[in-house]
Amino acid sequence: MAEHRRALLAGLTGTVLEIGAGNGLDFGLCPATVTRVVAVEPEPRLRGLARTTATQTPVLIEVIGGPAECLSAADGAVDAVVASQ
Numbered sequence: 059m060a061e062h063r064r065a066l067l068a069g070l071t072g073t074v075l076e077i078g079a080g081n082g083l084d085f086g087l088c089p090a091t092v093t094r095v096v097a098v099e100p101e102p103r104l105r106g107l108a109r110t111t112a113t114q115t116p117v118l119i120e121v122i123g124g125p126a127e128c129l130s131a132a133d134g135a136v137d138a139v140v141a142s143q
């Protein structure tokens with residue numbers, strides 16, 4: 059599955075918004091061209107695991123709570139949006 063995830067993330071650059079990050083499995087698979095990840099995860103236990111994963115990943119990652127529907131972001135605030143299952 060890691061190769062499928064890498065293929066999903068290949069070519070991304072700059073700031074990436076990840077919807078439903080789960081435990082943060084994708085964080086370490088982002089290419090080096092990704093400089094920042096904003097990860098939204100509504101489930102508290104998974105959000106805690108994602109925050110732990112974030113501390114073990116070289117890219118700057120901010121894990122925030124709440125459903126994606128409640129996000130507010132200005133136009134152009136992110137370079138790509140990712141969702142994986």
Ligand SMILES: C[S@@+](CC[C@H](N)C(=O)[O-])C[C@H]1O[C@@H](n2cnc3c(N)ncnc32)[C@H](O)[C@@H]1O
Binds near residue numbers: 079082101
């Ligand atoms: C199948 S999991 C996938 C997790 C991760 N993306 C992965 O590939 O391992 C779906 C995730 O989406 C989250 N989720 C569900 N509804 C959501 C919503 N409205 N906004 C953001 N995330 C949501 C769930 O809490 C769960 O962590």
